Amino acid sequence: MQSGNMIIKNASQIVTCSGTKAKKGKEMQDLHVVENGAILIEKGIIQSVGKEEEILKGIDESQYQVIDAEGKAVLPGFVDSHTHFVFGGYRAEEFTWRLRGDDYMDIMNRGGGIISTVQATQEESKEELYENGYQRLTSMLSFGVTTAEGKSGYGLNKETELKQLEVMKEINENHPVDVISTFMEAHAVPAEYKGKEDEMIENIIRESLPEIKEKNLAEFCDIFTEKNVFTIEQSRRLLTAAAEMGFKLKMHADEIVPLGGAELAAEVGAVSADHLLQASDAGIAAMAEKDVVATLLPGTAFSLRESYARARDMIEANCAVALASDFNPGSCHTESIPLIIALATLYMGMSPEETITALTINGAAAVDRADSVGSLDPGKKADIIILRDPSYHFLSYHIGVNSVERVVKDGIMVMDNRHKLL
């Protein structure tokens, strides 16, 4: 039997999320569900999806690994399109400071926060970064994540940024989850560049971007556009130069202070603008017009005790909204997809259907992969999750609990979460 040849049958629902581009506004509600379905997979690629009696007619099942979904719901693997999963050290102490009322940006501006992870990441060996990153990715897989974006940004110098990106590349080569790499040296301002941010941006453009491009270590370039970090002008300069070198663009935009990041993301043609807690109406309209995916990170708002991004206004303005974990060592130390789903449905006014779209096809669009993952359509990778439950509604209804029972990656069963009491 050829590896990656699989039949998934006896599914109560196949939630296909069908499509090859981001779903905008009202389209986000449409999940394209097939009842009593089956999926035929060859060499890791979906061949057909539909009613079981049609899909399996005339098929010699002995040529396939046959998976019985046991009357449960089947969905595309989740795409976690914003994470910082390769980092050194931890910041548990900082979390307790924040619980006592310390401000996230104040902690960073006095040398803690992102800057303290930078130090730990500079000190850790590639082997340690690899081992921890690999295990974190396995935890993400257990929540049904089959594609994950990962950022550098804990180096803040070329050498450590390259180290982080090289580690991510190696993890991608060895781990079932597909990793999409983003270069983010402009993530914070180290002490030696305080007051010389323009110079830092020029150095990144001159030194780091060309080498990363040449070594093919990142597909995207990202920047933290924020008060006391990088201005709109500095962000425009970096992003424009990165686009000219062939990088796709992302932004950490309008997270804490409304600076016009969403507007800039539309202006420079970013694939996504992320966070957006403070995005203006004009910024939202510009993102909708220019097809910038609005990637919302409710785990971060929750963990920082900030107000959530205006998901409803964005969907009503015809934006494509994605949801992601923002898994990182500081502002949001969780890879929990069930938490993201709970926050989106209970606190951001997103429907269960919109939430699923935001974690599948729109997550895929946020990493420019809507043509190959994010939905169960013929020709796409067979990245598939089988829930413990008969309907996708359990993803939001069973609050904060992992509803994912089994995960298939490229037509191969890679995770089985069925509990066994020992």
Ligand SMILES: N=CN[C@@H](CCC(=O)O)C(=O)O
């Ligand atoms: N906002 C900036 N960057 C990260 C936080 C990184 C950290 O706290 O280590 C974010 O997306 O939330």
Ligand SMILES: [Zn+2]
């Ligand atoms: Zn981030």
